[in-house]
Amino acid sequence: MNIEKIIGQLNKYTPEIVQVLSINNWANFRLYYQIKEEYLNKPISDEFKNVFAIFYILNGPNGLNNKQKNKFFELLETRETSLPKILAGLYEIPGYQGFHSLFLSFGTKLLHTLDNSLPIYDRNIASLLELPTQEPYESLEEGSKNRVYIYNELKNDFTILLDNQEIKSCLVNFRKHLIQATDIDGFEWKDGLLSETKLLDSVLWALYTVLQETVL
DSSP, X not given: OOHHHHHHHHHHTHHHHHHHHTHHHHHHHHHHHHHHHHHTSOSOOHHHHHHHHXXXXXXXXXXXXXXXXXXXXXXXXXXXXXXXXXXXXXXXSOOGGGOOOOOHHHHHHHHHXXXXXXXXXXXXXXXXXXXXXXXXXXXXXXXXXXXXXXHHHHHHHHHHHHHOHHHHHHHHHHHHHHXXXXXXXXXXXXXXXXXXXXHHHHHHHHHHHHHHXXXX
C-alpha cells in the first residue's frame, strides 16, 4: 500500500470521486442508508433482503443462488461474527453449476453490517491497497486460511489509513463536499449513519473507478 500515492490521488480527483458517488440519485448512499436503518428494526424483512441484494450485488453473475442467500441472511440474523464460519457456511451449499465457493467479499459485507467499523473487501479496494491475491485452493481449510489472511491485511491497512492525519483531513474534506453536493441535489445526507470506515471505503471504491476511466 502506497499511502502517499493514495493521498495525492484522493486530493487530485475529489470532484470526480464525488461525481461517481452521486450516480443514480446517490444510490451508493441511498441504499446503504436503507440497509442501516432497516437493520435496526429486526427481524430482517423481505424488503431489507431485496435492498441488500441489490446494493451488494448478491444476485450478480458471481453471486449467490436462493439457498445460499437464505444461508447468508440466516448468518446475518444470528449475528455470526466469525469470517471462517461465514465462509464455511456458504461454502457448504452448492452454487451455480454445482460449484462450492468461498465468498470473501460477501462475508465482509455481512461483517460490516454487524459492525460498521469493519472494512469491506472488493476488487476495487484490493487493487488500490495492493492486497494479497485470492489463491486457488484444494480444501476449504486451505482456501479459508488464505481469505482470512487477506481480510486481516485489509483491516490492518484500514487501521493505518484511518490513523493517518492526511487521510483524516481528506475524509473531513469529502464529508464537506458530499454534504454540499447532496444538499444541491435535494438528497438527505445522514451523516450519523456513515462511519469513517464506510466513508473511506466509498471514496477508495470511487477513486478506483475514476482511475480506470482516466486510463481509458
